[in-house]
Amino acid sequence: MKAIVTLNAGSSSIKFALYELSADGLRFDAGGKIEEIGTAPRLRARDAKGEVILEHDWPQGDILSHEHLLDDLFAWAATQLGDREIVAIGHRIVHGGTAFAAPRPIDDALLDALADLIPLAPLHQPHNLAAVRALRTLAPHLPQIACFDTAFHHDLPQLATRLPLPRAFHDQGVRRYGFHGLSYEHIAARLRDADPERAGGRVIAAHLGNGASLCAMQEGKSVDTTMGFTALDGLMMGTRSGALDPGVVLHLQTQLGMSAKEVETLLYKKSGLLGVSGASSDMRTLHASGAPEATEAIELFVRQAARQAAALIPALGGLDGVVFTAGIGENDAVIRARICKSLAWTGLALDPDANGANAAVISARESKVLVRVIPTDEEAVIAHHVAGLIKSVGRSVP
Ligand code: ADP
Numbered sequence: 001m002k003a004i005v006t007l008n009a010g011s012s013s014i015k016f017a018l019y020e021l022s023a024d025g026l027r028f029d030a031g032g033k034i035e036e037i038g039t040a041p042r043l044r045a046r047d048a049k050g051e052v053i054l055e056h057d058w059p060q061g062d063i064l065s066h067e068h069l070l071d072d073l074f075a076w077a078a079t080q081l082g083d084r085e086i087v088a089i090g091h092r093i094v095h096g097g098t099a100f101a102a103p104r105p106i107d108d109a110l111l112d113a114l115a116d117l118i119p120l121a122p123l124h125q126p127h128n129l130a131a132v133r134a135l136r137t138l139a140p141h142l143p144q145i146a147c148f149d150t151a152f153h154h155d156l157p158q159l160a161t162r163l164p165l166p167r168a169f170h171d172q173g174v175r176r177y178g179f180h181g182l183s184y185e186h187i188a189a190r191l192r193d194a195d196p197e198r199a200g201g202r203v204i205a206a207h208l209g210n211g212a213s214l215c216a217m218q219e220g221k222s223v224d225t226t227m228g229f230t231a232l233d234g235l236m237m238g239t240r241s242g243a244l245d246p247g248v249v250l251h252l253q254t255q256l257g258m259s260a261k262e263v264e265t266l267l268y269k270k271s272g273l274l275g276v277s278g279a280s281s282d283m284r285t286l287h288a289s290g291a292p293e294a295t296e297a298i299e300l301f302v303r304q305a306a307r308q309a310a311a312l313i314p315a316l317g318g319l320d321g322v323v324f325t326a327g328i329g330e331n332d333a334v335i336r337a338r339i340c341k342s343l344a345w346t347g348l349a350l351d352p353d354a355n356g357a358n359a360a361v362i363s364a365r366e367s368k369v370l371v372r373v374i375p376t377d378e379e380a381v382i383a384h385h386v387a388g389l390i391k392s393v394g395r396s397v398p
Contacts, residue, residue, distance in 0.1 A: 003029070003084040004390075005077065006382040008092040009066060009131035011123055012037050016045075016073060017379040020084060021390070026383050030080065034069050041069060045076075053080075066127060067134040074138055088143040090386035091132055092182060092378060094124035094231065096148030097173065103151075103385040106132055106144045114146065120173070120230060123268050145389055147382045152185045153178030153215075153222045160224045160315065176228035180207045180215070182378040187323050188220040189381075190374050194360070198370055201320030204309050207376065208335070209326030210238035210281065214305070216312040224315035226308050232267055236304045238281035241271035243308075273297045283328050283335065302335060306342030319346045319369050324362075325376040331358060340371060 001020055008015040017031030032045030041064060045054040095117040118125045132144055161175045184205055191199040203217045212235040216224040226234025236242040252258045274281035277297035286294040313319055324336050333355045340350045347368025355362040363371035
């Protein structure tokens, strides 16, 4: 039996999944996450029934690189494979620039081109590519496939890609790209399955996790999105500021004497929920806290999300549907209710019981806007792309 592995290597976590590939299609077999890389790495894997099949903690202070952890992960995977043979690995690659609009096999030239995009996604791209390189050493003959988070937004209307800067910058790549594309691709597909009529309508998808963004979709395609040139733009996030008056960045550097690196660390790692609360980047922790700073951080998160959702409506010319996804979007009824309350002027009304139960449809019967909760599954999107490529070019993906 053939198998496909998916990898999503971030700065502090590596998500992975194993899928069986048969004539009937793909079947999720097992998956999990290594978290807290750099401090106290912790691995959890579950099977298709959700049962924990592997737990491993690396002792506190045992600071291991991504490469070491991938090595351990593959050693474990080898013991789990039985008669299954891994035929390809699919990677989430955050930035595909303007050139890469579809998944493709990774060769030296692609790896170099993707390394050139590191300055556009300094928090994510280096880790994505480090995983590719580590696996090239571990399993040199195994085909690796890049699946891009920017690809879903590749055909954004021209105007949605432009920043109000002199034209020459746009031509050098200083433009809006959009991210979380694998998640939005999944949402668009599930929406087509569940509700073909409304999937063709005007929908805002809200990916609210540690990273957070909104995507305005029409006919299941991205027409506008809150993340732009980098994954720092748009909504307030766990540790990222989101959209900011650019004058703040100038002030930090010219008046407060911060270096570019210090500003980068501040905006990517110390801001957002963490910065405003002064306590945590984790929404659950903030809800439990009760401290006024934690409450204010939550209120600002909601305000930013509602404000930016409203700002996407002109691109759609109206609103037929809202979809919530990712950790906060799928689980946090309080945040969903508050964002939706701010959008009540669109005719949106929630059903509080359905919302409290994280039901698939959470809008009230009389609501003019249908509100759904759809769990995201970026790993499944990657696995499907890899399976599609294997089918189209046979086993010999380079
Ligand atoms: P990532 O971007 O790392 O994939 P996730 O999609 O897992 O992030 O989202 C993480 C966020 O989701 C955290 O702020 C976490 O507190 C929040 N979250 C996860 N589960 C719940 C829950 N049951 N209730 C409220 N928030 C949750």
